[in-house]
Structures are given as C-alpha cells and as structure tokens.
Amino acid sequence: MAKTMTILWRxxxxxxxxxxxxxxxxxxxxxxxxxxxxxGYGEGITAVKKGQAPKRFPxxxxxxxxxxxxxxxxxxxxxxxxxxxxxxxxxIEGVKIGSLTNNLFVFVSESDRLVTIAR
Amino acid sequence: MVKTAFVVIRSPQELDASRIIAGMSDRADAxxxxxxxxxxxxxLADRAxxxxxxxxDVQVARDDLEARGYESxxxxxxxxxxxxxxxxxxxxxxxRTVSA
Numbered sequence: 001m002a003k004t005m006t007i008l009w010r011x012x013x014x015x016x017x018x019x020x021x022x023x024x025x026x027x028x029x030x031x032x033x034x035x036x037x038x039x040g041y042g043e044g045i046t047a048v049k050k051g052q053a054p055k056r057f058p059x060x061x062x063x064x065x066x067x068x069x070x071x072x073x074x075x076x077x078x079x080x081x082x083x084x085x086x087x088x089x090x091x092i093e094g095v096k097i098g099s100l101t102n103n104l105f106v107f108v109s110e111s112d113r114l115v116t117i118a119r
Numbered sequence: 120m121v122k123t124a125f126v127v128i129r130s131p132q133e134l135d136a137s138r139i140i141a142g143m144s145d146r147a148d149a150x151x152x153x154x155x156x157x158x159x160x161x162x163l164a165d166r167a168x169x170x171x172x173x174x175x176d177v178q179v180a181r182d183d184l185e186a187r188g189y190e191s192x193x194x195x196x197x198x199x200x201x202x203x204x205x206x207x208x209x210x211x212x213x214x215r216t217v218s219a
Contacts, residue, residue, distance in 0.1 A: 028202035
C-alpha cells in the first residue's frame with residue numbers, strides 16, 4: 001500500500017507562496033505514487049475559493065482543483081470557512097468542507113508524514 | 120536519534136532556524152529543506168555557516184532559489200534540489216518532519 005503524506009497549510013492564497021509550495025509538494029508526491037491528503041485552515045481556506053483570477057500570479061485555486069482531480073483528498077476547516085463569510089458552494093469542486101476533528105485528525109492518524117507549511 | 124527533515128519557509132530575517140534544529144537533533148540526523156525566502160539562508164555566508172554547523176544535509180528548493188535570481192553556484196551551503204527530491208527526503212530518507 002502506498003505511503004501517505006498529509007500537508008497542512010494555513011496561509012492565504014496571496015501575500016506568500018506558502019499555499020503554492022503546498023500544492024507543488026502535493027503534486028510531486030502524487031506523481032511519485034504517494035497518497036496525499038491536504039488540510040487548509042485559518043487564512044488557508046481562501047485558497048479553495050472558486051473563480052480566483054490572480055492575473056500574473058499562480059492560481060492556487062486551479063492548482064488545488066488539479067490536485068483534487070488527480071486524487072488528492074483535500075479538506076478544510078468549516079469554522080474558519082464560515083468565520084470569513086464563505087458559503088458552501090463557493091469552494092472548488094472536490095474539496096470537502098470538514099473539520100479538525102473529523103478530517104485533520106483522521107488524516108494525521110493515517111499518514112506516514114505530516115508536513116506543515118505555515119508561518 | 121531520529122532522522123528528521125526540518126522544513127523552513129521563513130527568511131533569515133524572520134527566523135534563525137538553526138537554534139530549533141540544534142535543539143531537536145544531532146547534526147548527522149538533521150536534514151534541512153529550504154523553501155521560499157528561507158533559501159536566503161543558503162546564500163548568506165553567516166547564515167549558511169550556522170546551518171552547516173547544525174545540519175548534515177541542506178536541501179534548497181531549486182525553483183524557489185531561481186525565482187529569487189540565484190543559482191546553485193551561489194549556494195554557500197547545501198545543494199539545489201527538485202520538489203520530487205524533497206518528497207523522497209520527507210517520505211523515505213527521514214523518519215519525521217518538523218516545520219520550523
């Protein structure tokens with residue numbers, strides 16, 4: 001059975017490249033045949049917003065969509081999501097609005113490695 | 120000691136990661152992975168020396184290094200690696216991952 005990497009990200013879609021580092025690492029891990037989970041919380045939830053249009057910057061929403069389509073399991077904190085006024089349905093396809101207890105802890109318990117990309 | 124991958128994303132001005140690394144690992148068991156502005160740690164001589172003292176292996180994300188106008192030849196410590204190499208380091212070559 002393939003080993004599992006969980007990546008935790010907490011920075012927003014802009015202002016730092018943290019979310020992009022997280023998606024690039026996830027992509028590299030998927031390409032190597034690992035199972036990949038990703039969990040976003042805090043400002044990290046902004047990265048899953050549908051319809052981002054960052055013009056000259058990498059579009060982390062598209063990157064996450066590609067990862068979800070490629071088999072990564074992506075979830076994020078519902079509390080953080082609602083706290084910032086997001087409504088269900090504003091997120092990209094394939095991302096699960098979840099919680100620390102129901103999703104992150106399960107990810108961590110089933111993972112071989114946990115990588116946190118946060119500052 | 121557990122072979123540990125230390126992930127660093129902050130710049131040398133934001134964080135001196137060498138103290139965290141020294142506190143958590145022997146030099147032989149410490150692998151440092153530098154992303155984003157943390158790559159400056161590997162091109163500034165004093166910070167590079169600091170990392171070299173605490174980590175037996177320093178890996179610098181090539182994309183992040185080159186995005187900032189540097190090349191492998193500018194490195195004062197460690198080596199430039201691809202994201203795929205970093206995955207190998209995290210998943211196979213080390214036993215735990217610590218984000219500094």
